[in-house]
Amino acid sequence: RTVDGRNAIITDSYATPANLHDSRPYLDRLDRQCERFGFDVWGVGLDAGYYTAGICKGLEDRGIYGVMGYRRPNKPKGYLPKRAFTYDPETNSYRCPQGQKLIYATTNRQGYREYKSNPTHCQDCPLLSQCTRSANHVKVLTRHVWQDSKDRTDSYRLTPWGKALYKRRQETVERSFADAKQLHGHRYARLRGLSKVREQCLLAAAAQNMKKIAQILARLLRLKSLGMPGLQRRIRKWARKLALLKYWQSGQEYWANSIAN
Template sequence: MTRESITDPDSGFLMRDHKPRGFFYLDHRTVDAKYNIITDTYITPANVHDSVPYLDRLRAQTRTFGFCVEAVALDAGYATGHIAKTLNKEKIFAVVGYRRFKGGNVKVPKRKFSYVDTLDVYACPMGCKLSYVTTDRQGYRQYKSRPEDCQGCPLRGDCFSAKADRRTITRHVWEEEKEKLKANKRTATGKRLYKSRSWTVERSFADAKERHGYRYARGRGHTCVQEQAYMTATAQNIKKITTLEKKRA
């Protein structure tokens, strides 16, 4: 079921942890890491996932401004296989935040299973093998253990439910691309780059909310909200450029 606002059908219903629930818009903003200049602001309904418009907006900026993008720091919402594969293919050094999803097996989580690349299998904490079975339509490869291996296992009660007879682990077909981004974040450059998000894009949003009335939409409809985003970003950039020029003078 899709919820639709009767006063602003262009908006989307937001359902995220630690966020207010209701009909909102999202601003997918790009900020230059060197001078904190807003280079792009793109409005979508709140029910559109963060990762959906990212690559298109990245290409729009490189096409419009002729940017040669060397590195990007992204929130955890952008940690998808498609984005990781594209950034790696274009040789863009990317770091992405890590999101710990709720649910799943708490006592015997997936991280305790080791993937063996040469054999294309997973090894469970007790040393048993989980072999590849199939790939679903979402691109996740499924690895399953043998029922006879799990029958007498001391972890059997904590590993999976009583109704099941084996453990299943999933791995995306582009998981290796995502692991490269995780490896980037563990480097000194990656740590410094991701830390810069707090005083670039996060500070940019905070300034817009506290000083430019950006907590609420001034009008209804996508066009009005996009215009508000452009005007807010313009005002912020004028202040940034003016301050920068004074320092240079």
């Protein structure tokens, strides 16, 4: 499900088979929306499940900034994490905490480069028990051919605008999906077959969009009925609330600094 960031209007709803991850058709669905609705997309906020090399590379090729949730890496308990190994782009190799190199060996069919250590150096290493369980004492690390795109995309998550964009997810797509589950029967598939489930998703999205559009139109008509004087009073009221909020925040900062000092 995809919604726009301004009014939370659902722009796409697509059901996939259970054995197909949601991230697989994402780029095709994004292209379809841009082509059909003429969207000029500059940024997207995605769940951590979409943090894949293919999506990161595809977004970069389209000139779109992707902000994705953080996924904690899985590692066996008691073993060194991958971040303990330093990658050197000039030599295309990794360096372990003990200073030994892991040299590029091959690229597998999934697009991952494999880097292997020298077993003669590793067999006497004091960190061997925390590094690998390999019987031949060879440490193997993998790095996707599009890992640079993943690293750049991950850096957007830590920027101020990236945090603001990702925060909008809970106000737009997360809320939209929660309403669909709670109010529009999205907890269960009511019919059998992929095509019928897609019909159910589209009907629920259409109902939600009609309700959302009705709310937006009612809000616009209410502002129009106020007239210019009424609209000016409403703006002044909002300005006073904003001034009070800023005053309260400055007071909070003052007390925080006083306590710190």
